[in-house]
Amino acid sequence: MSEFLANGKAGVTASIPAVVSSRFGVVQREGRVEIMEQTINPLALDIMSLLVDLDISTADCQSVSTAFDKLISISKRRRVANDMAKLKEMISVRLGPEASEREVGLRLALLVLGRDPLVATLGESLYRVFAANSGKKLCDIVYPELPPETGVPVVERIVVAPFEFAGCSFAVGDRLRVFLQSFAYVDEPRVTTSFFGGGAHTCLGRPLSIAIWEAITALLSEVPLRVQLLSYCTRDSDYVFTCPERLEVELSA
Numbered sequence: 155m156s157e158f159l160a161n162g163k164a165g166v167t168a169s170i171p172a173v174v175s176s177r178f179g180v181v182q183r184e185g186r187v188e189i190m191e192q193t194i195n196p197l198a199l200d201i202m203s204l205l206v207d208l209d210i211s212t213a214d215c216q217s218v219s220t221a222f223d224k225l226i227s228i229s230k231r232r233r234v235a236n237d238m239a240k241l242k243e244m245i246s247v248r249l250g251p252e253a254s255e256r257e258v259g260l261r262l263a264l265l266v267l268g269r270d271p272l273v274a275t276l277g278e279s280l281y282r283v284f285a286a287n288s289g290k291k292l293c294d295i296v297y298p299e300l301p302p303e304t305g306v307p308v309v310e311r312i313v314v315a316p317f318e319f320a321g322c323s324f325a326v327g328d329r330l331r332v333f334l335q336s337f338a339y340v341d342e343p344r345v346t347t348s349f350f351g352g353g354a355h356t357c358l359g360r361p362l363s364i365a366i367w368e369a370i371t372a373l374l375s376e377v378p379l380r381v382q383l384l385s386y387c388t389r390d391s392d393y394v395f396t397c398p399e400r401l402e403v404e405l406s407a
Contacts, residue, residue, distance in 0.1 A: 158260050159205070159358055166204045167365055173200045174369040181292070181405060182377055186384065189401040190277055198273045201366065205268065206261040208248045213241060213265070223393045241265060268359055274305020274397035275349075275363060276370070281386050281401050282338075288383040292405075295381075297371035300364060304349040305395045307335035335396070379405040 177197040180187050187193070199211045226234070245261050246253060279301040287295045313328040324330060337348045350360040357363075384402040389395075 155260060155263065156358055158264075162205060162207065163361070166201065166362060169204055170201075170362075170365050170369050173197060173204075174366065174373055176200075178370060178373050181374065181379075184379060184405050184407060186402060186404050189280060189403060190273075190398050194273055194276050194280075197366075198269050198276075201272065201362070202265055202269055205264055205362075206245070208245065208261065210244070210248075210265065213244060225393055238262075238266070270395050270397065271305050271357075272359065272363060272366070274395040275301050275303065276305075276366065277398040277401055278303035278305055278396055279367065280370075281383075281398055284381055284383045284401075284403055285386070287381065289380060291380050292374045292377040295374070297375065298346075299368075300344070300346050301349070301367045302346060303338050303396075304334055305397050306349075307396050308333055309351075377405075379407060381405055 174197065177193050177200065180192050196211070199213065203210050242258060242262050245258050245265075249257060249261075282303050283295065283297060309332050311330045311332065313324045313326055313330055316323070316325050318324070334349055337346050340346070347360075350357040350363075382404045384404055385400055386398060386402075387400050389397050389399040
């Protein structure tokens with residue numbers, strides 16, 4: 155997957171400013187904007203289309219990541235399986251009959267593992283910025299260099315070697331939960347890079363996520379309109395990601 159992303163990274167990175175400008179044009183005029191529906195969700199599909207080198211801008215892939223949720227019902231798991239099968243079929247059709255399982259699988263994994271973390275991180279980060287600066291002009295806001303929130307608040311790992319940390323002992327086979335969202339509350343802004351993990355466990359999407367955030371905040375920094383936060387709510391029954399279901403703002407002169 156790392157090799158696959160590296161091969162297409164340069165082209166995707168070069169396209170980010172144009173994609174952001176296209177999708178965030180709605181914030182450059184007065185009126186109400188539902189940020190998730192009108193900007194972030196379509197932007198994420200544009201980015202995913204570039205990454206997998208296929209037009210999946212009309213794909214419905216929001217629900218498939220709930221496959222990681224251990225608490226969903228059997229009926230919902232069946233629905234997720236059906237949605238996953240449809241997504242895989244769409245990729246197979248667009249790649250053509252000569253495509254290998256590996257070529258299909260890499261793209262399917264990206265759409266499942268890549269889209270929701272990107273949507274969630276951008277949505278939660280913009281919510282935090284708008285909530286803290288409601289009533290200010292977008293161009294007067296001091297935007298953080300890095301996304302200030304993560305859409306992946308918790309990761310699970312299984313202990314493979316015994317160790318002790320902060321007075322707690324962990325044995326082989328223990329289930330360990332790492333609360334990544336805690337980095338949002340550290341005073342040092344650069345520490346927020348820990349959202350993306352480190353070493354061999356660094357998120358493969360980190361460079362692109364940061365590049366997208368930089369492009370969004372650069373665009374917002376040029377908009378002389380006041381932003382007023384109107385509504386915000388997170389997705390229901392989502393135990394994997396922290397992601398806004400709705401993030402509505404009003405822009406005025």
